[in-house]
Amino acid sequence: MSFENALLDGIEQIVDHLTAHTWNSIIPAFLITGAIAVFLFKDAVLKYFSSSTNRFVSYTIASVSGVILAVCSCVIIPLFAGIRRRGAGIGPATTFLYSGPAINIMALAFRGGVLVSGQPFAYEKLRSMVEERIGRK
Incomplete structure (x- = not known):
């Protein structure tokens, strides 16, 4: 080619x-x-x-x-x-x-599928997002 x-x-x-x-x-x-x-x-x-x-x-x-x-x-x-x-x-x-x-509903379904599949990076991402939000007041 x-x-x-x-x-x-x-x-x-x-x-x-x-x-x-x-x-x-x-x-x-x-x-x-x-x-x-x-x-x-x-x-x-x-x-x-x-x-x-x-x-x-x-x-x-x-x-x-x-x-x-x-x-x-x-x-x-x-x-x-x-x-x-x-x-x-x-x-x-x-x-x-x-x-x-x-x-939106599609993004939530995708994230739920990733979390259910047991991908370790998904749990780490979720944990870091929650910690970041809790840290801000």
Whole structure:
């Protein structure tokens, strides 16, 4: 295989990968963001995510609302922009941005499968995450 053929094959693989992810994830994310902008009333966003809301309530709702979304980190950005544009505070919106991909149903299923399989690195990672969170106040 020549260098040119390898290069063309690599470019073809990149285009195939980007095309598949664009149709399967990015476009639905933009549609969901548009639906948030059109159908979600500003009062609903401000009720839970504004700076005047109790911090505990707004951060808790922002951190667990990613469970119902099975999205990756590239898809959560338009959703973050949508709720931010509707008036959410930067703190709850950023919490949603970071927690959404980490706690979605697919990520939880994968982590559970790794933990059940008995991989020692998974237990070490879980232990270090818990210790880090406990250490911060």
